[in-house]
Amino acid sequence: MNKYLSAIIFLSTILIMSFSLPISAEETDKTAQHIETKSITLDKKIKEHERFNEEKEAEAKTASASTEQVKRTVAVEATAYTAFCEGCSGKTYTGIDLRANPDQKVIAVDPNVIPLGSKVRVPGYGVAIAGDIGGDIEGNRIDVFLAEQGDALDFGRRQIEVEILES
Template sequence: MKKLLFSLTVAMLITIFTSGMNETSAATSVHTVKKGDTLYKISQQHKVSVTNIKQWNNLKSTVIYPNQKLRLVKSSKVAANTATKTPSRSNGAKISKEFMVSATAYTAYCNGCSGITRTGLNLRKNPDLKVIAVDPRVIKLGTKVHVEGYGYAIAGDTGGAIKGKKIDVFIPNKSRAYQWGRKNVKVKVLN
């Protein structure tokens, strides 16, 4: 039912855009940013990667503003590629990379912390999220991963001390974050 509704929505958008504008043959849609939206949240809603949204809208950072219009490209080729790049825990995602990292933990309540991740996630309002801070040159922001001893998570944050094969796992409770300590763990990057 969701696929049928999605297909009808895409068909209507194609009709609207091709009748009113000279667009390419690829189906396009536009998302109007609402208060509280983040690129990650929008990427999950529309099943596209944060990287693609940034690229299609010439964004240099993950900062977005209410009422901003973001273009979301949804051609059949892009949709097929996106389906393999945004796996979930239950769809049999394949591992694209696997390596050992040094892992520490962090909370949303450290000194000087706002609780807002680099991708705009509010960890204070969403303490159950599984988020890791990464070096984006090693693991791209928005990537789904599996961290040994932590579980499935999203690479949604960065940190000043996170360089190379180091990660920080988000743990909402300060004492449990201290208990995590520093560990060498295996990270599986999913695609």
């Protein structure tokens, strides 16, 4: 009888455990899913926050650039040049060393159209200094400085409108 009682207790324990295991496994899965959902939600919020900050910074840059008053707009034919070509000195007419400052935004202008030293907003290039003149730059033409010769060649010839800004 004692053997039967032990067997019944043993089988009862197994039966109880078999009913309780799926429930605890489900609960474990639910907990893991809950943690994963919270993690995904947190990651999404972090990305939204980073994107929001990037958008705010871009808006601030645009706002600060647009606060500069436009003196006048000039339609020009734009080409590009580089300071890193054979025979190029790298120094502009106004003394800017483009080889030492390859990130400098400089344009070559006809001083009779755009005064040297002017700040000029060039679409797709940014705000540049009219700091150079070119042998072939006469009238409504500008030459945009690009550090890489390949980029200067790729720039081609474009008809654009530039804004001469108040200093």
